[in-house]
């Protein structure tokens with residue numbers, strides 16, 4: 001670590017649980033943030049400021065005037081710019097010491113699977129159910145820890161699926177795909193601005209703990225927030241031994257990436273779901 005890094009990260013290094021070793025592990029981590037919107041903004045800002053060494057930021061969208069109410073990576077002069085480029089500028093301004101890889105595309109199928117294979121931690125900051133499932137399948141396939149957040153109206157939720165652990169549930173264990181789920185159209189739904197900040201910041205906290213190898217992450221626990229009352233609930237859940245994604249196959253082997261064309265359907269981007 002250089003003298004400048006020792007100074008920049010000194011308030012982390014002073015933490016007994018984290019220290020210089022934990023910060024070194026954070027610097028050596030490659031995080032994938034999918035979605036540079038309400039959740040991805042605070043998550044990316046904290047991961048960059050805290051020194052995650054390499055951040056791949058994925059989003060196919062451009063900055064819209066209506067995003068500015070909550071998507072704090074972006075600014076009014078960058079309306080119309082690709083969100084990942086706007087994000088790259090914001091993150092580099094805070095910490096030019098780290099590598100930012102902007103990817104302006106909607107990741108799905110084989111491209112998503114291949115990218116997940118190259119990173120250490122995945123943050124799902126997307127707003128739709130089918131993309132969440134595609135990300136989960138890739139993380140199960142490559143045994144990558146997944147930090148998943150969601151926020152709509154005044155309702156937020158967050159959990160971690162640490163798929164390096166054999167007993168960890170996956171996203172599909174908790175939210176089975178193909179059920180008769182209520183899809184909520186995000187585009188016409190409101191969202192309370194700081195709620196995305198609360199959940200996205202917690203995603204950053206869990207990702208940094210995973211990177212540093214400290215504490216206890218939210219594996220097997222779903223936190224639910226009602227921001228109108230500021231009531232938090234914890235739901236504990238276990239791995240579903242019959243899960244179609246993370247359960248063993250008939251041959252007793254772990255399944256590979258289950259490609260589902262339906263997950264790549266373009267209309268998927270217009271809907272989101274919160275339990």
Ligand SMILES: [Zn+2]
Nearest residue numbers: 170173243246
């Ligand atoms: Zn599962």
